[in-house]
Amino acid sequence: xxxxxxxxxxxxxxxxxxxxxxxxxxxxxxxxxxxxxxxxxxxxxxxxxxxxxxxxxxxxxxxxxxxxxxxxxxxxxxxxxxxxxxxxxxxxxxxxxxxxxxxxxxxxxxxxxxxxxxxxxxxxxxxxxxxxxxxxxxxxxxxxxxxxxxxxxxxxxxxxxxxxxxxxxxxxxxxxxxxxxxxxxxxx
Numbered sequence: 001x002x003x004x005x006x007x008x009x010x011x012x013x014x015x016x017x018x019x020x021x022x023x024x025x026x027x028x029x030x031x032x033x034x035x036x037x038x039x040x041x042x043x044x045x046x047x048x049x050x051x052x053x054x055x056x057x058x059x060x061x062x063x064x065x066x067x068x069x070x071x072x073x074x075x076x077x078x079x080x081x082x083x084x085x086x087x088x089x090x091x092x093x094x095x096x097x098x099x100x101x102x103x104x105x106x107x108x109x110x111x112x113x114x115x116x117x118x119x120x121x122x123x124x125x126x127x128x129x130x131x132x133x134x135x136x137x138x139x140x141x142x143x144x145x146x147x148x149x150x151x152x153x154x155x156x157x158x159x160x161x162x163x164x165x166x167x168x169x170x171x172x173x174x175x176x177x178x179x180x181x182x183x184x185x186x187x188x
Contacts, residue, residue: 022155025120025150026149027064032054035066035169044075046170048122071142071144076135079138085130087126089149090123093117093142094114095140097113103136104136110134
């Protein structure tokens with residue numbers, strides 16, 4: 001019984017080493033409300049008065065999406081996030097999304113991508129990889145020309161690479177097996 005508890009504890013610890021993913025889908029605040037500090041409990045704050053929630057108008061943005069009223073909106077992630085930023089977007093004009101290591105769309109650029117005009121009824125999925133810890137994402141577009149949904153990122157801690165964790169788990173399992181065999185042999 002103790003071996004099972006130790007094994008379960010080891011596995012839970014190993015899986016807890018991975019960063020927690022955050023998903024923002026804009027379905028909670030309500031239609032036509034500014035996003036602002038709605039996600040502050042998750043450590044995510046949007047530029048005040050700029051990001052507005054509206055009903056989705058395509059299959060991939062249902063039921064809601066957020067658009068930048070000014071066309072130059074930003075989002076801050078106070079704990080920082082690492083590795084990859086995923087989202088879906090629709091744009092009536094070419095836009096640029098930039099990931100920064102400072103708040104409010106400032107500091108060093110960690111990643112950037114031009115987002116081409118697309119069919120806003122069929123959002124495109126984008127995944128931008130980068131190195132470092134990002135604190136903000138800024139979008140430059142025309143006012144009301146860019147909308148996004150299903151923002152996903154890992155915040156707070158670096159992900160532990162799978163190749164590093166698997167040998168550690170294997171070593172722990174081998175140690176448990178050896179301990180069990182030793183205990184069984186001494187019981188004879």
